[in-house]
Amino acid sequence: MKVKNLKIGSGKPKIAVPITGSTTDEILKQLNLILKQNDFDLIEWRIDFWKQFNDVNEFNYVAQMISEKLEAIPLLITFRSFNEGGQTKLTEEQYAKVIHNIINCRVADLIDIELMHPKKLILPLIHLAQNQNIKVIQSYHNFKITPEKSEMLEKLDQMQLNHVDIAKIAVMPHTSDDILNLLEVSNSFHHESNLPLISMSMGNLGKITRVSGQLFGSCITFGTVGNSSAPGQINCEILNQFLNTLN
Template sequence: MAGVVNCRQLALGTGRPKIAVPITGHTTAEILAAVAPIKAAQPDLVEWRVDFYEDVTDAEKLQQTGQQLRAALGNLALLTTFRTHGEGGELALNETAYFQLCHAILVGGFTDALDVERYHDEASVKQVVAQAHQQNVVVIMSNHDFAKTPAQAELVQRLTSMVAWGADIAKIAVMPQSPTDVLTLLAATNEARETLNQPIITMSMGDLGKVSRLAGEVFGSCLSFATVGAASAPGQIAVDRLRPVLDELKLKG
């Protein structure tokens, strides 16, 4: 059974799935302006999608903005994510630039968790994981497929490999082409929850997959991504609509 991972004051992997909301601003001003309405909505975690940020490749500006964001968020946990273009992000970076960016985020000292994509050079991924752990930063290792839903065994294998590579939390998001694909994702989630010793985050994207964003406590996904303003992926639900449903579906006892 999966364990619990602490991220600032947040315990991931126990109870109702926690709620994350993205910040997708292009400028420092837009990023900081998003904080007040997000805090008013009371999510559990904020994801800063730095691939939207116009100065993302300038390490000094990235770190300065990150530190301002950290101060503005107070005790809210912060996940920092650069989503590569091949996995649905806004910007294409080569391997060297991607890992330089991960390093700059960690050196900046502003984030509680770092998204590290699984499908990069193994040695480089493991090096970033080690650096993050040295700084007590949680690693959410991820993989996103915007075209299809792989077979259940493949989904479980990907999540398993993330844990083997040092992930604190393993994450996978896939696109369904049919209701059967949604069932495949949910079955893989349940299997991984029963076999892995780390929490997992899974979702089936788009309108067809919305049910997966609601059913995490039953099947084993510890975090659901919602919106306050702009969405960062297809199928995200507004936080004020998602929270009551998660509460209603909470397992008793």
């Protein structure tokens, strides 16, 4: 899959770096710091960290500034719900409104739309985004456990039935068996489906899954420049060295 000039799903996993600023100044400082690096492929703007995410005018203004600075670098915009590790609690209707605002701004190249929400809310948003040439990543996060393999595969199958562009699953391991289960699910889905996949186990125990995507089918991994957006993320320079070595 091609997003701007970036080919996702071929070669080594692409590195996404999160922006997690809580103010506009912090967001722009983080962005400028990231842009001094060469070891990443796309930016994820985590707007749930930002205090003004609900101000449509301010959102449009900042989003345009980010887009202009990125030029050919793809921009993924994500609002992560509180129940899946995000910073802010919203009702279902409020979440749908935020996603709608992101789509209508028309600067995102990719958007994260969570699986956990009712289909009657998210299916129209998926279609709206795709009609505006925004690629949809549908995601499932579990910060407590690694579910059974059958449950993880069921989540990924649901995403495929929703006709999204990329499926994403991130779970919390407690044992090495949890790691193996996540990798087995990834490998199986990668070989049986045409849908690009992002998969990872979180935390220190799960770091191995953030560098093994080329073997087990995960097409994007998340690295850091400064602050992380999830436990277990690796500095993007070190992460890129791992990926190049394994490649």
